[in-house]
Amino acid sequence: MSELAALKALSKAKDSEEKRLQERRRNVLVLIMRHLVDHGYVETYERLCTETNLSLQKIDAADNVDLLRVLQEFEESFEIKFGKRPKVVRRLVEEVSGGGGGVRVLRANSGGRPPPAVSGAGVPPGGLPAVGGAAAGAGPSAAAAGVGRPAGGFEGPPMSSAVAAHQRRNAGAALVAASEANRRAELLERRQHAMNSVQAPPEVGMQRIAGVVVDGRGPLMNAAGAAAAAAAAGAAAAGGGGARSAAGASAGGDGSGGGGLQGLHVAGQAAHLAPSRAPPTGGGSDSDSDPEGFFERRVLKPLPASLQGELRDLGAAISRDIFTASPNVRWDDIAGLDQAKRLIKEAVAMPIKYPQLFTGLLTPWKGVLLHGPPGTGKTLLAKAVATECRTTFFNISASSIISKWRGDSEKLVRVLFELARYHAPSTVFLDEIDALMAARGGEGEHEASRRMKTELLIQMDGLAKGNELVFVLAATNLPWELDMALLRRLEKRILVPLPCTAARTAMFTSLLAGRCAPEVGMAWLAERTEGYSGSDVAVVAKEAAMRPLRRLMAQLELDGPVDPNLKVELEPVTAEDARAALEVTKPSARLHEDKYKRFNDEYGQVA
Numbered sequence: 001m002s003e004l005a006a007l008k009a010l011s012k013a014k015d016s017e018e019k020r021l022q023e024r025r026r027n028v029l030v031l032i033m034r035h036l037v038d039h040g041y042v043e044t045y046e047r048l049c050t051e052t053n054l055s056l057q058k059i060d061a062a063d064n065v066d067l068l069r070v071l072q073e074f075e076e077s078f079e080i081k082f083g084k085r086p087k088v089v090r091r092l093v094e095e096v097s098g099g100g101g102g103v104r105v106l107r108a109n110s111g112g113r114p115p116p117a118v119s120g121a122g123v124p125p126g127g128l129p130a131v132g133g134a135a136a137g138a139g140p141s142a143a144a145a146g147v148g149r150p151a152g153g154f155e156g157p158p159m160s161s162a163v164a165a166h167q168r169r170n171a172g173a174a175l176v177a178a179s180e181a182n183r184r185a186e187l188l189e190r191r192q193h194a195m196n197s198v199q200a201p202p203e204v205g206m207q208r209i210a211g212v213v214v215d216g217r218g219p220l221m222n223a224a225g226a227a228a229a230a231a232a233a234g235a236a237a238a239g240g241g242g243a244r245s246a247a248g249a250s251a252g253g254d255g256s257g258g259g260g261l262q263g264l265h266v267a268g269q270a271a272h273l274a275p276s277r278a279p280p281t282g283g284g285s286d287s288d289s290d291p292e293g294f295f296e297r298r299v300l301k302p303l304p305a306s307l308q309g310e311l312r313d314l315g316a317a318i319s320r321d322i323f324t325a326s327p328n329v330r331w332d333d334i335a336g337l338d339q340a341k342r343l344i345k346e347a348v349a350m351p352i353k354y355p356q357l358f359t360g361l362l363t364p365w366k367g368v369l370l371h372g373p374p375g376t377g378k379t380l381l382a383k384a385v386a387t388e389c390r391t392t393f394f395n396i397s398a399s400s401i402i403s404k405w406r407g408d409s410e411k412l413v414r415v416l417f418e419l420a421r422y423h424a425p426s427t428v429f430l431d432e433i434d435a436l437m438a439a440r441g442g443e444g445e446h447e448a449s450r451r452m453k454t455e456l457l458i459q460m461d462g463l464a465k466g467n468e469l470v471f472v473l474a475a476t477n478l479p480w481e482l483d484m485a486l487l488r489r490l491e492k493r494i495l496v497p498l499p500c501t502a503a504r505t506a507m508f509t510s511l512l513a514g515r516c517a518p519e520v521g522m523a524w525l526a527e528r529t530e531g532y533s534g535s536d537v538a539v540v541a542k543e544a545a546m547r548p549l550r551r552l553m554a555q556l557e558l559d560g561p562v563d564p565n566l567k568v569e570l571e572p573v574t575a576e577d578a579r580a581a582l583e584v585t586k587p588s589a590r591l592h593e594d595k596y597k598r599f600n601d602e603y604g605q606v607a
């Protein structure tokens with residue numbers, strides 16, 4: 001195999017491994033959500049939905065796969081492999097230290113990872129469903145169902161029969177109903193204590209369990225395990241029947257299998273939150289907007305533990321500006337701008353694909369400035385990055401930073417970059433950067449604004465020094481107003497100019513395809529729109545296309561009897577329509593044409 005082919009194969013393998021990992025992370029979260037809902041932890045489920053941007057309304061565990069069963073499969077395969085049952089959780093030893101107050105610290109009795117922070121912030125706000133004796137107070141059905149489980153979790157009998165599934169349903173309903181505040185507080189404390197005293201040993205993580213089961217990696221995994229694995233990966237749409245029956249048999253002859261869970265109804269609010277399972281539809285997405293299923297699988301990690309208090313709030317606010325759904329703009333949707341596309345690919349897409357080529361002197365570009373007249377496609381380019389490059393995309397409008405976080409913008413910038421590094425590879429798109437980074441030291445400049453600018457420069461310096469794949473893409477209409485120090489850090493300054501004739505022809509073709517009479521040539525339109533921006537071109541095309549619609553509407557609105565032969569269909573756009581559209585739509589972006597050219601001659605850097 002040639003070196004080039006080997007490099008490509010390596011990059012492809014890395015890509016599919018990353019996809020698999022993303023898919024596994026999502027699957028774990030979906031299984032957890034299904035488990036929470038089946039067991040009545042409705043508020044925790046809700047919170048998880050908010051944190052992960054997933055929901056059981058969009059995606060659900062496949063039939064016959066649930067967390068308990070996955071764990072059971074893991075235990076069985078582990079036992080076959082190593083001759084002993086795995087240690088899934090371990091008890092932590094409570095130590096009391098510190099002076100008079102006595103600080104309670106939980107430690108693992110044998111090494112391993114630290115316990116989770118025990119603070120108000122770490123406690124789910126809505127409380128937890130009944131544990132132990134509390135179930136009795138939750139109502140007759142809960143008591144009858146015997147839902148009280150010993151604190152500490154997994155010690156209950158495996159719920160593998162249809163009866164158990166039925167009981168769980170009842171229990172869920174009863175538990176949701178039992179939500180008085182005082183009882184919740186008591187339960188919360190008890191459960192929190194229980195959870196803090198048991199912890200999974202470091203070698204047992206959900207990802208690992210799911211990995212073993214989903215990948216069928218356990219060499220001695222039985223057939224049912226592999227079948228359940230296929231179902232868990234959601235990839236067994238075609239062979240689902242076989243998988244279902246095999247897994248059902250292994251789980252203690254639960255003939256009803258997932259059928260027992262069909263049509264799950266949880267009382268009150270839970271009903272809309274916890275839809276009944278849809279039939280399995282197979283794995284990833286095949287939607288047009290996300291053909292590779294990247295966004296379908298896009299699950300954000302929870303905020304890093306280093307962000308506490310108000311920084312955490314800022315982190316949550318910034319996380320809302322992360323694209324988790326595809327903006328659906330492909331490179332090919334953008335007419336012209338080849339140079340900008342090439343540079344951005346070079347800075348973002350290629351270093352992720354071929355990291356071994358981008359080292360030393362060739363470390364990827366860390367900052368690119370797109371500047372040019374309004375409506376020329378700068379935002380469009382950023383959206384194409386979000387769609388096409390597999391990075392976490394932070395879509396930050398500078399003016400929103402200023403208006404929302406006036407006093408806090410310095411902290412916001414720090415948190416933004418911390419999150420970008422945490423979610424790397426990332427792209428931070430700073431739109432309207434001029435609003436944020438006008439030259440410092442101007443008259444009447446606010447102290448907070450100066451601090452924020454300095455912070456942005458510090459953070460960008462940090463990027464230049466570090467190895468993380470974090471890339472800043474900034475856009476502005478007023479490049480000459482930018483701070484010189486920022487310009488230096490945005491290594492590539494690319495003019496996004498008014499579109500040339502060829503680009504305008506391409507735009508008209510894509511916008512008006514199939515709508516025009518033969519006499520309306522796209523080149524003819526392009527020739528008559530010299531000086532128009534991309535967005536002006538879009539307005540001309542829309543205006544031209546509106547005219548036949550207006551004629552049709554006029555017909556429909558005519559008083560009197562409706563002509564039964566009237567066809568409700570649009571006529572094609574005529575040459576007269578096109579001419580009229582051009583007449584009423586003038587170019588909007590010529591104002592500073594010379595200034596952009598001058599700025600580009602002086603500062604533009606194009607490889």
Ligand SMILES: Nc1ncnc2c1ncn2[C@@H]1O[C@H](COP(=O)(O)OP(=O)(O)OP(=O)(O)O)[C@@H](O)[C@H]1O
Pocket residue numbers: 333334335336337373374375376377378379380381476477499507533534535536538
């Ligand atoms: N190169 C292009 N190819 C296709 N469509 C374009 C192009 N440039 C602009 N457009 C059209 O113009 C609209 C506005 O483009 P966009 O928002 O990217 O401009 P912008 O440069 O970011 O403007 P501003 O500086 O005012 O924010 C797009 O939605 C698209 O319809």
